Amino acid sequence: MILNEEQALLRETVAQFFNEKAPISELRSLAGASDEQGYDLQLWSEMVELGFPGITVPEVYDGLEFGWMGLGTIAQEAGRCLVASPLLSSVVLSQNLLLNCGSDAQITTYLPSLMSGEATATVALDEGRFFNPDAVAMSDASGTLNGQKDRVLDAGQSAYIFCIAEQASGERGVALVESSAEGVSIESRRTMDLHSSASIRLDGVPAADIVWLTGYDVASGIQKTIDQATIALSAEMMGSAREVLERTVAYLGEREQFDVKLGTFQALQHRCAHMYCELELAESAVSAALTALDHAAPNIGLLASSAKALANDCFTLISSEAVQLHGGMGVTEEMDIGLFLKRSRVCNQLLGSSSYHRDRYARLIGF
Amino acid sequence: MSQPESHPLSKEALAEFRADVANWLEANCPLSQRQPIVREEQIWGGRRRVFPSSDAQQWFEACRDRGFTAPEWPVEYGGAGLDPEEAKVLKQEMTRLGCRPPLYCQGLWMLGPALLVYGNEAQKREHLTAICRGEIRWAQGYSEPSAGSDLANLKTKAEDCGDHFLVNGTKIWTTKADEADWIFCLVRTSDVTPKQAGISFLLIDMATEGVSTSPIPLISGESEFCQTFFDNVKVPKTNLVGELNGGWAVAKELLKHERKMMSAFEGMLEKPAMELLELADYAVGSDAQGRLNDAELRSDMSRHLMREAALGQLGERIYWQGKAKQVDPRLPLLMKHLGTSEAQAKDELILRALGDEGLSMEDPNVSPGLRKMVKQWAFNKSLTIAGGTSEVQLNIIAKRALGMPSGEGKS
Ligand SMILES: Cc1cc2nc3c(=O)[nH]c(=O)nc-3n(C[C@H](O)[C@H](O)[C@H](O)COP(=O)(O)OP(=O)(O)OC[C@H]3O[C@@H](n4cnc5c(N)ncnc54)[C@H](O)[C@@H]3O)c2cc1C
Numbered sequence: 216m217i218l219n220e221e222q223a224l225l226r227e228t229v230a231q232f233f234n235e236k237a238p239i240s241e242l243r244s245l246a247g248a249s250d251e252q253g254y255d256l257q258l259w260s261e262m263v264e265l266g267f268p269g270i271t272v273p274e275v276y277d278g279l280e281f282g283w284m285g286l287g288t289i290a291q292e293a294g295r296c297l298v299a300s301p302l303l304s305s306v307v308l309s310q311n312l313l314l315n316c317g318s319d320a321q322i323t324t325y326l327p328s329l330m331s332g333e334a335t336a337t338v339a340l341d342e343g344r345f346f347n348p349d350a351v352a353m354s355d356a357s358g359t360l361n362g363q364k365d366r367v368l369d370a371g372q373s374a375y376i377f378c379i380a381e382q383a384s385g386e387r388g389v390a391l392v393e394s395s396a397e398g399v400s401i402e403s404r405r406t407m408d409l410h411s412s413a414s415i416r417l418d419g420v421p422a423a424d425i426v427w428l429t430g431y432d433v434a435s436g437i438q439k440t441i442d443q444a445t446i447a448l449s450a451e452m453m454g455s456a457r458e459v460l461e462r463t464v465a466y467l468g469e470r471e472q473f474d475v476k477l478g479t480f481q482a483l484q485h486r487c488a489h490m491y492c493e494l495e496l497a498e499s500a501v502s503a504a505l506t507a508l509d510h511a512a513p514n515i516g517l518l519a520s521s522a523k524a525l526a527n528d529c530f531t532l533i534s535s536e537a538v539q540l541h542g543g544m545g546v547t548e549e550m551d552i553g554l555f556l557k558r559s560r561v562c563n564q565l566l567g568s569s570s571y572h573r574d575r576y577a578r579l580i581g582f
Numbered sequence: 583m584s585q586p587e588s589h590p591l592s593k594e595a596l597a598e599f600r601a602d603v604a605n606w607l608e609a610n611c612p613l614s615q616r617q618p619i620v621r622e623e624q625i626w627g628g629r630r631r632v633f634p635s636s637d638a639q640q641w642f643e644a645c646r647d648r649g650f651t652a653p654e655w656p657v658e659y660g661g662a663g664l665d666p667e668e669a670k671v672l673k674q675e676m677t678r679l680g681c682r683p684p685l686y687c688q689g690l691w692m693l694g695p696a697l698l699v700y701g702n703e704a705q706k707r708e709h710l711t712a713i714c715r716g717e718i719r720w721a722q723g724y725s726e727p728s729a730g731s732d733l734a735n736l737k738t739k740a741e742d743c744g745d746h747f748l749v750n751g752t753k754i755w756t757t758k759a760d761e762a763d764w765i766f767c768l769v770r771t772s773d774v775t776p777k778q779a780g781i782s783f784l785l786i787d788m789a790t791e792g793v794s795t796s797p798i799p800l801i802s803g804e805s806e807f808c809q810t811f812f813d814n815v816k817v818p819k820t821n822l823v824g825e826l827n828g829g830w831a832v833a834k835e836l837l838k839h840e841r842k843m844m845s846a847f848e849g850m851l852e853k854p855a856m857e858l859l860e861l862a863d864y865a866v867g868s869d870a871q872g873r874l875n876d877a878e879l880r881s882d883m884s885r886h887l888m889r890e891a892a893l894g895q896l897g898e899r900i901y902w903q904g905k906a907k908q909v910d911p912r913l914p915l916l917m918k919h920l921g922t923s924e925a926q927a928k929d930e931l932i933l934r935a936l937g938d939e940g941l942s943m944e945d946p947n948v949s950p951g952l953r954k955m956v957k958q959w960a961f962n963k964s965l966t967i968a969g970g971t972s973e974v975q976l977n978i979i980a981k982r983a984l985g986m987p988s989g990e991g992k993s
Contacts, residue, residue, distance in 0.1 A: 217902045464984050478987045484980035485973070491984055492916045496889065499896035521888040573884035582859050582874055582883070 217502075218288065225281070226288045228265075233296040236261060239551045242297050242409050250403040251371025253411030254299040263332030268306045272314070276326055283443070283508035287450035287501070294454025297551075297558055299410050301335045304368035307447045308440065309336035312377050315436035316389045316428040325375070325391070336375035339364035339415055340441070346567045348441055354381035359398070359419040360390055366565065370394065370413035371403040378417065379437060382427060387437060389428040392417070396424040408558040442519035445566045446504040449519075449526035452562050453498050456530040459555040460490055463537040466544075483540060490533045497525035516579050524572035527563045534559040591667055600671050607679050610644040612637040616680040618853040624686045628719025629763045642716060645684035652690060652714040655698070659710035666904070688757070689713035689720035691843040693766050696836035700783070700824040709764075709785065721762035721788070722840075723753040723810060724833065731974050733768070734777040734830070738812060740769035740784060747771075747784065747822075749792075749815040755968070759795040759808035763788055766836075772827050783829035785821040792816075802961035803943055840969045842914070845893075845921030854958065855951025858883065858931060865935045879934060886927050893921055912983035919975040922965035929959040 218226060237258055245252065262268075270286045272278020279285075286307070293302060310329055313322055313336075328334045342352055342364055353362025360380060370376065373394055382388040392399060398420040403413040430436060464487055467478035477483060504518040512518070534556040538545035545552050563569070591599075614637040623634040625642050633639035645651050648662060653669045655661025664672065694713050697706055712718040729736040738751025749769060759765065765786050772780030786793065792815040797805040824832045856864060862883060866876045874880040900913050932955050933940045939948050943956050966972040980986040 217899065217906050217908055464986065468985075468987060475989065476987045479989045481977070481980075484984075484986050485976045487984055487986060488976040488979035491912075491979060492920050495913060495916055496892045496896060496920060499899050500888065500892040502899060503892075503895040521891060524885070524888055525892060569885075570881065573881045573888075576884045576888060577873065577880050580859070580887070581872055582863065582868070582880065 218284065221281075222285055222288055225285055226292065229289050229292040230295070232261075232265065233292050233298055237293075237296050237298045237300075239297050239554060242299050242554065245299060245405075245409045245411075249371075250405050250411060251401075253369040253372060253403075253405075254301060256372075258298075259300055259335075260332055262300055262302070267302065268310065268330045268332065270306070272310065272326070272330065276314070276322060277330065283446070283505045286447060287505040290447050290451040291454030291457075294451035294456075295458040297408075297455060297554055301337075301369050301372070303444060303448060303451070304337040304373065305329060305335040307444045308338040308340075308368075309373075309375070309377055311443050312338055312389060312437070312440045313428070315439050316430045316433045318429045321391075321426065321428060321430070328374075334374035335369065335372060336377060337368055337370050337373040338440075339367045339370070339376050339378040341366045346564065346571060348379070348437070351379055351381060351387065353378060353417065355383055355390070355422070355425070356381065357419075358383070359421055360392070360417050360425055361419060362417055364415045364417075367401075367413045367415050368565075369411060370401050370415060371411055376415065377428075378415075387434050389433060389437065391426040391428065392420055392424055396420055398424075406561050408554065408561040410561065438516070441566065442515050443508060445519040445523045446501065446508060448562060448566055449497075449501045449522040450505065452526040452530045452559070453494070453501050455555055455558060455562075456494055456497070456526070456533045459537045459552065460487070460494060460533050462552065463487065463490075463533075463540050466541055477540075486536055486540070490529075490536055493529045493532060497522075497529040500525045517576060520567075520572040520576045520579070523567055524569045524576070527569045527572075530559040531563060591665070596667060596671060599668055600675060603672055603675050604679075606648070607675055607681055610648075611641055611679065611681045614638075615641040615682050617682075618680070619682045619851075621852045623682075625684065625716065626686045626719055626758075626761070627713075627716030628687075628761065629717070630761065631716060631719070641682070642684050646715055649714070651685040651716065652694065652710075655694065655710060655714060659706055660714035661710075666901075670901070685714070685716050687713060687716070687719060688722055688762075689718065689764075692722060692836050692840045693720050695839040696832055697823065699835050700832045704820070705785070705823060718763045719758075719761060721756050721759045721765040721810070723756055723759075723765045723767035723786070725755045726752060727754050731971055733833070734781065736768055736770060736781065738767065738769050740771050740782060740817070742771070743816075745819055747817045747819065749784070749786065749812045749817055751812050753810040753812075755798075755807045756795070756810045757807045757968075759788070759810045760797055765793075765810065766823075768829055768833055771829075774827075778830040780827055781829040781833070782826055783823040783832040784817055785823060786812075786815065786817050790815050790817070800961065801963065802957045804957070804961065806961070806964075837970060838914075841918040841975075844965065844969045845917035851958075852954070854932070854955050855949065856955075858887075858928065858935075861932060861955075862935045865937060865939070876935075879931065883931055886924065886931055889924050890928070893917075893924055896920070912979075915975070915979050915983050918969065919966075919972050919979070923972065925965055926962055929955075929962050933959050 241255060266279055267289060269278040270281045270289065271283055274280045310326065313325055329336055340348060342350065353364065362380065364378060376392050376394050378390045378392060380388060380390050394401060398418045400416045401413045403411050405411055467483055468476055470477045501522045504522040507515055507518050537552050538556050541550060541552050544550050614635065623638060625638060649657060649660060650662055652661040653664045653672050657663040690713055694710055697709060724733060726736050726738060738753060740747040740749045765788055767784045767786055768781050769784050770780055771782040774780045792813040794811045795808040797808050799805050862874055862879060866874055866879060868874050903909050936952065939952050940956050942948060943953055981988055
């Protein structure tokens with residue numbers, strides 16, 4: 216990334232903050248918590264104090280309007296420490312869905328409480344085994360909202376759930392329900408990366424408990440939000456990939472076998488050099504996508520799909536190689552390396568696998 | 583990314599430059615020279631240069647006279663003295679109008695940039711000017727039969743004979759040596775160790791007695807390169823670039839430019855008869871939704887197109903880092919390996935898509951355009967070898983970008 220002075224300062228502050236307040240040991244402590252708890256509330260409130268929720272929000276809504284490159288910087292640094300927080304679920308997904316799909320009145324009603332940290336929200340998008348935003352069965356055809364959603368991030372701690380669903384009119388819409396509403400059941404589970412996500416059942420949620428977002432062009436607002444979140448998640452993944460590659464290169468520079476540092480073996484040097492090439496290639500795609508968001512470029516779908524497919528492939532490669540190159544240590548629970556491996560595989564399924572994005576890219580180009 | 587504001591030129595000045603250049607190109611680039619370049623019509627310059635058409639000659643001469651064959655070189659050496667930003671604008675405008683590159687020459691891409699750093703005033707005046715005026719065509723005399731990746735192992739000897747060097751030995755894989763006028767050579771001037779410390783950089787006129795070349799056929803059916811022989815060749819001492827025994831530094835500077843050029847070579851080559859997408863649709867067909875019938879090919883094509891775009895984005899990143907003075911010196915080290923492997927990945931997709939039509943370079947029943955693509959596939963296998971192999975690039979990346987320890991691991 217090329218950062219201007221303010222962004223560089225932000226990076227420094229954020230890196231220091233996560234290193235101090237959210238080292239990987241913090242993530243590990245979640246293992247003993249209940250499945251509903253996906254992040255530490257104290258950490259989150261400090262992130263709020265630093266202004267993270269307002270980072271991309273326009274000034275008219277009291278945000279910092281610091282841009283997506285700024286958010287990408289935070290996401291990357293979070294990725295380096297494998298930070299568990301509602302950054303993706305509430306700040307990126309929910310807030311932007313509200314901004315992109317809500318009316319002005321709806322935005323001013325709900326956004327302040329999200330930005331102040333008083334409440335968090337999440338977005339219920341996926342249905343079934345894989346990410347596929349085109350297949351949505353949840354609907355309010357019968358006058359009440361019914362259906363099932365999967366991989367709803369941090370649902371156990373969210374006050375609001377934005378459900379992507381079919382409206383009675385047949386159009387795709389966004390239904391805002393409170394997680395405590397009648398007919399909402401949330402089944403949380405801890406995924407192997409120690410984050411929390413849930414399957415949610417809506418059984419006859421009454422119309423009175425539903426707020427449909429009524430902004431201008433909801434359908435493209437949904438797509439835009441998905442692209443924004445896809446790019447932000449890709450940035451986080453790049454931070455994790457960079458961290459785990461650095462740890463691996465450092466390990467090979469220390470560990471001795473056959474009376475030499477392992478890092479002197481050319482077979483291992485080439486694998487590391489190859490990973491580094493892949494890392495900077497993917498980083499370039501992610502960086503271009505963040506820039507495009509800041510400039511409201513038109514081809515954002517292509518850039519988002521490229522960024523995510525490249526980030527998926529790159530983080531998958533690097534995290535697997537990292538385990539291998541750590542030898543026996545790599546497969547121990549004690550080392551953090553395994554957590555990067557697991558996080559990578561969870562991220563692959565969030566907001567689209569490489570197969571999904573390669574298919575989408577081809578569709579968008581028309582082949 | 584808010585693009586760094588440290589432009590030495592104001593936005594207005596740059597916009598004015600763009601308009602000026604666009605007008606000039608409109609006025610001076612004949613329509614025939616805005617057609618995609620074909621290999622036979624590339625202008626390589628040199629004593630034996632011939633122009634494929636009067637339009638081509640007119641376009642070349644207009645560029646030459648405006649310094650646009652070497653836009654960033656100083657005006658006094660025949661360039662246009664543009665700063666990088668202006669040069670980028672010129673390139674963008676030429677791309678927009680589809681103007682052909684006015685001149686192809688290893689002197690332009692490799693020797694010139696190195697001479698600008700290491701040449702003395704007389705050398706710069708003589709050689710840079712002749713290069714950008716397209717008067718002299720250069721060949722590169724680095725590799726030898728026993729000095730490939732281990733370039734410092736070279737043995738071609740230059741003996742000090744008072745006012746001249748006497749050169750004896752042989753170079754190999756010398757691209758287009760049979761068409762070149764001069765050759766820049768790495769020669770051994772001392773047997774000290776390390777081997778790098780006994781190498782000098784010499785400029786040799788190939789018309790000198792004792793220089794001969796012999797072409798070597800390639801797997802693509804062409805003969806791109808030669809073995810070059812030096813048999814008691816007398817070279818004036820004034821043709822030494824840099825210090826005696828200081829040639830390694832010049833060699834490395836030059837390689838930097840060679841690798842940069844190679845990572846972006848595709849844009850200068852003849853455009854294939856069909857673009858990848860068109861070709862795939864032609865060869866494997868598409869379903870009612872417009873999806874290619876071969877799902878795996880389709881997915882691999884997406885992957886390639888994404889990576890190709892990311893390569894462009896990496897190039898942009900390097901460019902903007904330079905402008906913002908936030909240079910990450912590791913990134914340029916990656917370009918050659920990434921760029922050349924992706925070019926080969928594309929060739930493999932083309933060959934896969936072509937099926938039966940990709941099985942011959944000579945079959946007269948296959949259109950010449952498609953046959954050229956098959957030849958290109960074979961020829962491009964050299965991209966990851968020439969200019970420092972991919973393995974050598976990975977060695978460099980491991981050491982210089984990742985700081986991995988040197989010293990050969992034994993087991
Ligand atoms: C099309 C083409 C044009 C060329 N044009 C020119 C030219 O104009 N002028 C010129 O001087 N040269 C030219 N070359 C030569 C080119 O620079 C050499 O081919 C290249 O440096 C490799 O040397 P080599 O062929 O001897 O291979 P070798 O060095 O013998 O390598 C053989 C294999 O071993 C690997 N290898 C070698 N050393 C190492 C190592 N340390 N670690 C790991 N793997 C290693 C290589 O990567 C390669 O895979 C050209 C080559 C080609 C293909």
